[in-house]
Amino acid sequence: MYCIKTFTANGKQLLIRNFKKESILCGFSVKKYHYLYKTFTNNYGNSSFFQIKQVTICSCYINKSLYLGNPYSQIGFGTKTGDVQNSKTTEQKRSGILSEINIEYSTQQNTTSGLKILPISSPESNKITQIYYDDNDASREAQKLFVNPKNMLHNIFYLVSKEINKPSLHLTPSYRQIKDHKKMTWICIYKIGWPKEMKFMAKDVTKKVASEKAALAALTWLRQERKITDQGAPLIYDKEEIKQISRKTYPVITLDEKTIEKMKNIIEVHNTNMLPIIESTSSEIGEGSILGENSVPKEDEDMQLTPVKKQIFLGSERYSSKEKVELPIAAFKNKIKEHVVSHQVLIIKGEPGCGKSTRVPQYVLEAWAEAEGLQGEPGRVVVTQPRRIAAISLAERVASERDEFVGDIVGYQVRLNSKFRSNTGRILYCTTGILLRHLQSDSKLSGFTHIILDEAHERDVNTDLLMNLLRSAIRSNPKLKLIVMSATIDTNMFSEYYDNAPVLEIPGFTYPVKQHFLDDCVEIDLLKTLKMCEGDVPSVIHEDVVNVLKYIQNYKKEGAILCFLPGWDDIIKIKRLIPERRDLSVHCLHSRLDDYEQRKIFSRPPPGVRKIILATNIAETSVTVDDVVYVVDTGIHKDQRFDVGKGVKCIDNHWISKASAHQRKGRAGRCQPGECFHLYPSSKYEAFQEYSLPEMMRTSLTKIVLDSKVFSNNMNALEFMGKLPTPPEKNAIKAAVEELTDLALLDEEEKLTSLGETLADFQLEPKLGKAMVNAVIFKCVTPIVDIVTLFSADSELFVSGLMAKDEAKSVKTRFSGNSDHLAMMRLFEKYLEYSADGDFAGVRQFCESANLLSYKMGTLEKLRNIHFDYLHDGLNNVIPVSDDHSDNDELVKAVLYSGVGNVLQHRDWDIVKNRFKNNTNVLLTRHNQKATIAAESVNYKRNKFPSDYLLYINETRSNIRRTTIVRECSIISKISMLLFSNHNLKIQEMKDVVDSESENQIQLVLEGTNIKLICDRMHAEEIIKCKRALMSSYRYFVSQLTKPAERNEAASKAWNDILNLVTQILIENGVNDRR
Structure with missing residues (x-):
């Protein structure tokens, strides 16, 4: 058992070594000890100054000695243990040679916790703890982690000093040379000031090793105190400190009195003129059937398969298969034809290269011609492909083998591109989306005789949906035949899915x-x-x-x-x-x-x-x-x-x-x-x-669940999705239902609302479809339709755009300084000006100057017309499709945000590896995930943000890069974000914010998000009331647009008055689009 005694004399610390409790002061004579004791008590009157303190156990043992505080050679005592120098006068001794004695009795000679610490206090040192290097388990473990401890320690304190702006934390070790056992020994001392003042010492015969050991002692202690990571990164802030920092940096929203007055006017117009009309009208969005009594789904012309009408029979020989090249599947031709005639469903597993994609449709057509064609029965074979290029290239290949023009008998149909004659065509290659679209209005596929589902092994969303819907179609339409084909299909699973359908396996390669x-x-x-x-x-x-x-x-x-x-x-x-x-x-x-x-x-x-x-x-x-x-x-x-x-x-x-x-x-x-x-x-x-x-197991189910309501006549989502070949997880289905409910597309009973019925007919993501409907209500239709068209196509519009992203950014910046959506909209509108005038030379010249692909722009123009048709054909004409406020950029962005609901939050600070970084730019998603703006965006590497919020449409998470990537975004004002969000606003007191400037300040919280703003209480209350008035009027017009209704002139006039006030607020408080 060790007894530790230290004496402080004139601010210096006397070290006493090698003593035990039984023999007090080994190395000092008992006589000298009593002399010091007597001197102390004589000067200070009694022994009450001898204080026993409970302190941290210490175990810094070197050669069976216990070192505490500074080496004794520094304190005015002799170099030999126990020799007290007589240089001190009696007066010096009387004035306080011994100012304090700390005593600790320890029953633990060693523990596994590493370095042990004994604070030594004096008036000058202010209880600076000192630790001597110990070659124990903890230090050996640290040595493995920190290969170069001296450099590591200096780097840590460089970072800390920079972080907390305290240059005095920079480290400079001090060295002393002493004689130890007749050998000259170096002692290195590191004095640190973070996280508290400490001294770390070590000795060795070489100066370098002594410094390495002292640094290692410091690193060991810092690691045990959890102030550094195992990689040597300083942990400067704890969770509570980080929380406090974030609380101090909430964005602030301030509004002038003119804006508040306009908000009050909006509330008054709503309460006086709109509210009586709303209360007298049934405005529940959820009422109504899937389709009105006399309504049918509005189909894209290019997405709707033409019904079989007045087909011209060209003779059996025209429908015979043509086989210029011998392929393995030819040996199975008769067997395939027999199965198609005798079975309603056939599964074909064909090795790559066997010829199934080009020959099976011809065999099926030949079997039809031999059995029913001569009797005048209509016949059409639809072959689905997951990709556009496959549908087009296969149709061209088969037509070429048959020495025919594409479209006469064999053709294709993909979105915005079709070559197929309805009166003579018999084999149609199309994408899976085309057939799905047709199933919305013809669930029995009564106009077709054979469906070939090719490449079923890919298991994309559309293919899986088709397998489910086709299973229902063949049960309700006995004449319909189904062939499922793939190279690597799980034949047992698919055969069981279709009631043990027969399986044919075709060998493949002609060459090894x-x-x-x-x-x-x-x-x-x-x-x-x-x-x-x-x-x-x-x-x-x-x-x-x-x-x-x-x-x-x-x-x-x-x-x-x-x-x-x-x-x-x-x-x-x-x-x-x-x-x-x-x-x-x-x-x-x-x-x-x-x-x-x-x-x-x-x-x-x-x-x-x-x-x-x-x-x-x-x-x-x-x-x-x-x-x-x-x-x-x-x-x-x-x-x-x-x-x-x-x-x-x-x-x-x-x-x-x-x-x-x-x-x-x-x-x-x-x-x-x-x-x-x-x-x-x-x-x-x-x-x-x-x-x-x-794919069904790894994608968003929002649009799929919405479409399923139309396919299944409002069947419960879990029930419908459970009928798929591989049902997705229930949590994913429930999440999709919740999102659709939040968008007001499903009611509480999970049935389509009138808005949901409308948007199910739009071949768009529900959020984008909703943005277009909102544009009708807020009277800025053309910009929103253009933006939706541009950003829903998922197509590269710039020449070498996938490679030259900086060039794309440069072009867009000419049209908008802070909005990718407005920039692309203006580019598109400029193109449309030339196109509308028939100025093809102007179109070509403009596309070359803007580095745009002209044929892609032409495709988008067709898609744009389809989107306008959605609005004209799918909505009631209670509000004309107009552009009264299309010149208000802030309103356009706000309406887009009202649909997509995605916003990035900017802040000018960050905490990385527990280090606070100021004057930086950090973007956070709605889930508090860090985001990165892609290089092609106008906001890429932006230094200054006129607003802390950026709306965006699409995001992609990269787990490898540990960031969310946003390729397009627009800076949006705070008031736009608050008024046009789908989430409710609430007031939260400032009790958790320590630097509140006024008792009238509160937090304005957007429920269900991580967005909080500091706001004056009265202003916050007006914002909330104004938002409620806007949403009340908005819900009324959504109901009027999507259900049978007549135009109410009083409501329209009141809404125009409200819109005029809203646009003024957004212009005065919006983000200036500098170009």
């Missing part, structure tokens, strides 16, 4: 494909990729992919190369790494490229030139490039997953499934033996899942 896994590719340097495969997160090693391409080019025979990559960034990086050579022709294939660019991959290069196609998984199925001989499979795809809790889609790299790997291999060797290079080991392949996760 040699596989090379990563562990086989010893001739190519792929060590980086091999190391990547050992980790959890897949990523493309671009130089390794190029090494494989070079190897094929240098050592393999002629033949095109198809390289599968996760996304556009990877495609561009690899394209840049491929040397520009005359014997190479590089093409890109991505879903956001236009049809023309995508179809370039089918062209054959000149002799001596090798074609390289860099593609996403769009090339896995349906798209067949005949001259592909070599496939490079990275094994990675960019997959979208939906985070139900955060309500955001997450896009990251994921490993593919075995089925996808099989499909990728199948792209090679269509015309000759092929080879496939898998850039992952065979052991990694064995760990892949058998099939890809269905």
Whole structure:
């Protein structure tokens, strides 16, 4: 048991070592000890100054000695233990040689907690705790973490001093040299001032090691106090301090008296003129059936399949299959025809290259012609494809094989593009969305004879919905035939889903494909990729992919190369790494490229030139490039997953499934033996899942649930979704129902409201559809329709826009300084001016100057007309579709926000790894997730924000990058955000805010969000009352627009008065759009 005694003399500390309780003061003679004791008590009168204090246990043992405080050589005593120098006079001793004695008896000689601390106090030191380095478990563990402790310690205190603006915290160690056991020894002392004043000491024969040990002692203590991380980052603020900082930085909203007066006028107009009309009218949105008694869904002309009417029968020979090339499926032709005639449902599992997508539709048509065509029965075969390019290219391929023009007998129909003659056409290739749209008005598909659901293995949302709806259709329409086809389909599951339907399996390749896994590719340097495969997160090693391409080019025979990559960034990086050579022709294939660019991959290069196609998984199925001989499979795809809790889609790299790997291999060797290079080991392949996760399990269900109400006549969402081949999680379904209810599209009984019925007919996300309806009410229709058209198409509009994002930003900034939505709207309107005048030269010149793709703009113009039709045909004419307030930019942004409801919150501070960063720009989503604005946005790297709020339409979460990416946004004023939000406002007292300037200040809280603003109490009350008046009037007009009603002139006049006041408020308090 150790007894620790320390004496402070004139502010200096005397160290006493090697003593035990039984022999007080080993190293000091008992006589000298009594002398000091007597001197002390004689001067101060009694021994009451001897204080026993409970302090932290100390265990800094060096050579069985206990060191406390500064080394004794610094305090005016002799270098030998127990030798008291006689340099002090009696008067000095009487004036306070011993000012305080601290005593602690410890029963613990050592513990596992690491360094032990004993505070030593004196008038000058103010109880600075001192610690000596100890080679114990804690310090050894710290030594493993902090390889260079001295540099680490100095860096920590540099960061801390900078963070809290205290330069005195910079560290400078002090050194002393003493003689210890006849050897000269260095002692290093670090004095720190954060998180409290401390001293850390160590000794060694070398100065460097002594400093390293002292620094390590400091780091060990800081780590035990949880003031640094294991990586050496300082933890400056605790949770409560962070909370206090955030409380002090709430945005403030101030309104002038003129604005308050206008709000009062809005409330008065509402209460006096609008409210009596509202109360006398049934304005419950939820009333009414799905469709009015005499109404039918308004269909996009290009989205509605034309009914079979007056078809011209051209003779059986015209409907016979044409087979210029022998394919494996030909051996199964008769069996397929027999099954189609004798069974209502047939499942076909065909290996890639067997010819199912091009030949089965012809076999079905031939079987129809032989059985029913001669008798005059109508016949039409619909073949669905998940992608536009597949539908178009397959129709062209089949028509070419039959020596026919596209559209005569075999044609296609995709959105905004169709080649199909209704009187002669028999085989129609279309996207899954086209058939779904038709099912909304014809659930039995009574105008069709055969439906072929191709590429069912992809399990995209539309395909899964079709499988459910087609199962109902064949039960209600016995004449309808269904064929489900895929290369890697789970035949047992699909057969059971369709009441044990028969299954035909067709073998595939006419030529063998040699596989090379990563562990086989010893001739190519792929060590980086091999190391990547050992980790959890897949990523493309671009130089390794190029090494494989070079190897094929240098050592393999002629033949095109198809390289599968996760996304556009990877495609561009690899394209840049491929040397520009005359014997190479590089093409890109991505879903956001236009049809023309995508179809370039089918062209054959000149002799001596090798074609390289860099593609996403769009090339896995349906798209067949005949001259592909070599496939490079990275094994990675960019997959979208939906985070139900955060309500955001997450896009990251994921490993593919075995089925996808099989499909990728199948792209090679269509015309000759092929080879496939898998850039992952065979052991990694064995760990892949058998099939890809269905899209229904990893996407937002909001639009799907809304559509399901129309398909199922308001069936409960859980019940309808439970009938899918793979039902999604119940939480995801419930979240979709809640969102639709918040949007007033479903009522409390989960039935469609009149607004819900209207928006279900819009082929748009519900939020965008609602924004368009709101634009009618607030009389700014054209800008909102243009914005919705532009940002719902998911199409790249700029030349090289996927690559040259800074150029896109530069063009947009010419039209708006703080709004991507207004910038693109103005670009589009400028294009439309030339187009409306028929000035094709002007269109071309404008598109070239703005770096726009003119044909894409033409497609958007058609889509824009469809969106206008939604409003003209789908709404009652109680409010004319007008642009009375379209010039008010702030109103346009506010109305867009009223629909989409997404807002980023800006703040000029941040706390990163417990470090406070001032004068920075941080953006937070509604879920308090940090967001990053993409490079193509006009607000990218913005330094000053005229408002703390930015509305946006779409967001994507990247878990790898740990940020939410927003590609388009607009700065919106605080008052616009408060008045046009779908959430209610409430007042919250300022009790948790410590720096309130006035007792009249409160927090104005937007319920259900993280948005809080400091506001004057009276102003907040007026804002809330004004918002209630606006929402009351708004709900009235929504009901009038979406249910049979007559125009009320008094209500219209009152609403115009309110709108005029609202627009004035927004102009006076809005964000100036500097260009």
